Amino acid sequence: MGLTIQTEPTIEPVSLADMTPFARGYLDEHRSMMQGLIVSARKYVENYTRRSLINTVYDYTLESLSDEITLPRSPVVSVTSITYVDTNGNTQTLSSSLYTVDTAAKPGKIYKAYNATYPSIRSQHDAVTVRFTAGYGTTTSAIPEPLKLCIKMLAAQWYDQPEPVLTGTIATALPFGLENILTQYRMVEIH
Structure with missing residues (x-):
């Protein structure tokens, strides 16, 4: 069994303008980096939840x-x-x-x-x-707001702090609150 993408989404669920309140110190010269972080965060959210956000x-x-x-x-x-x-x-x-x-x-x-x-x-x-x-459609309007929020939070975290988050002496990939939100939308894994 295998899953391959034949047609990628044509838009991202979160725009650069949406990121302004989330990314501290975000500057125009980092636009391409932030766009890449948005794409990576969307893919992370999709893989974690086993959902497609845009068709x-x-x-x-x-x-x-x-x-x-x-x-x-x-x-x-x-x-x-x-x-x-x-x-x-x-x-x-x-x-x-x-x-x-x-x-x-x-x-x-x-x-x-x-x-x-x-x-x-x-x-x-x-x-x-x-x-x-x-997917939830060809526009961003039907995507659940908590999933869009997770993309913003994740892209902002990777922008502000590219290294793993430390919790005590343990490095974690996701902040606790973000993982809790994503878990609510996670689909059952198929074997």
Whole structure:
């Protein structure tokens, strides 16, 4: 099983202007560095929570088709296609009449349709590819404010203090409050 990004988000959930109150000493000559920190903070938040903030297109590869497929990123917007390698080694597209998509589930799921029979699939690595879109939309308006706040806090922390935060004698990657906010949005890991 593997997950690859096919189409990256076209915008970031947080703008440079949003960062002004958060980054002490932020200067215009550091714009490109701050933009990079925003991208890194967004990716950190997405990987930690297993959520996509802005619509992103993914390919999720599997060994076979099953009655239920749990998608590894939320919220699922749509499933574009499911392709598979048939027993002759040719790539085919699975008919959408053979499955249903539950975008309301967190994480999103694909179910085999009632009374459907899947075609025979070649026994090989990554024989099935699910192309799907996950995210809160193409704009920032639907993204939960606590997740945007985490991006701002994380980018500001990395800007102001690039080394790990010390708690007593232990270095931690995230401040305690930030981790608590992110944990509320964390999706279950898929194995």
